[in-house]
Amino acid sequence: MVVSTRSKDTLNRAFVFDDKENENKENMKDKEQHKQDEEEKEKKQEKKKIKEKTKEKTRKAAKDQHELGHEVRHRSSHLQDNTNKLKIHETTSTRNRPVKKQIKTRKRNIVIAVIILIAVIILIAVIVVCLLPSIFLRSTADDDTGGTLRKYTGLNLGELKSTFPTQTPYLWRLIGSASIDFFKHDDPKRPSVILLAAGPDAHSTLDALASDLSTSYTSGDLVTKIDGSEYNMSDADIAKYEIDKTLDSGFNSGKKVAVIHHLESIPAKASMIFHSYCETDNAPFKKVVIIFTVHVTDELNPKDNLKTNEKIVEKHLIQKWKDSVDKDHIDAMFSRVATAVAFVTP
Structure with missing residues (x-):
């Protein structure tokens, strides 16, 4: 079969068109592929950035945790030292407390003993001062002349005793005792x-x-x-x-x-x-x-x-x-x- 020239041209144009169309399709595919490659690349980069950020956060968190742990250990150590010092102080105080208490008790007992001793001495002195004149006067009250009584009191009761012979020895003793300060001071x-x-x-x-x-x-x-x-x-x-x-x-x-x-x-x-x-x-x-x-x-x-x-x-x-x-x-x-x-x- 013989093909005419027109038919050939038509066929050639058809082939050319098909080739262009195929080329266009290839180009479209290439572009599409390139676009997909770019998107994939961007996704990978995005993932990489996210991964790096995650790693950075992890490292920072680990660092913060390390520093916090160090601070906690430091404070725990400081607290433990203070606790140990306090225990030592309390132990020392507890040991010294009975000794201090004993010393305080001894001092208090000494003070009380001194006060009692002074009170007894004062009481004895008062009793002696009060009773000595009476004791002495009792021993001399029956002296009719009143000479001894006058010697120690300055009061001559001899004439009075002769004038009032019925009065008791106690009356003369009391008068003599009450007169001592007047005559002697x-x-x-x-x-x-x-x-x-x-x-x-x-x-x-x-x-x-x-x-x-x-x-x-x-x-x-x-x-x-x-x-x-x-x-x-x-x-x-x-x-x-x-x-x-x-x-x-x-x-x-x-x-x-x-x-x-x-x-x-x-x-x-x-x-x-x-x-x-x-x-x-x-x-x-x-x-x-x-x-x-x-x-x-x-x-x-x-x-x-x-x-x-x-x-x-x-x-x-x-x-x-x-x-x-x-x-x-x-x-x-x-x-x-x-x-x-x-x-x-x-």
């Missing part, structure tokens, strides 16, 4: 205070003995005399003022002895003035002798217990004064004037 710490009391059967003897006793210390014109019965119906304030003025004027003028008769007859509030004059440490006049007399209505037996008779005297004063002054004030005043109480017999 130029600046005594307290005035010498004597309270003489008697029952109804010895009132006259009481007044006479108190008057004669006052002149045993000094001459009669140097004795201040106060009769409490004169103030029995007086206003308390006026009586207190006059008694205070009389005592103050007498002592300031050089008189060394005061006799207050009938203490129980002085109004209660006025009698409180004697609290200051008989004060142990703060009395305005100390180189003086103050003698009180109390006329009680009950019988006093000198042979009775001393405290029993003192209670009778105190009860008598409370009965007289209770309506004007409370008992506490009476007790306070009585404790000053009753430092030496003697009972006079008929």
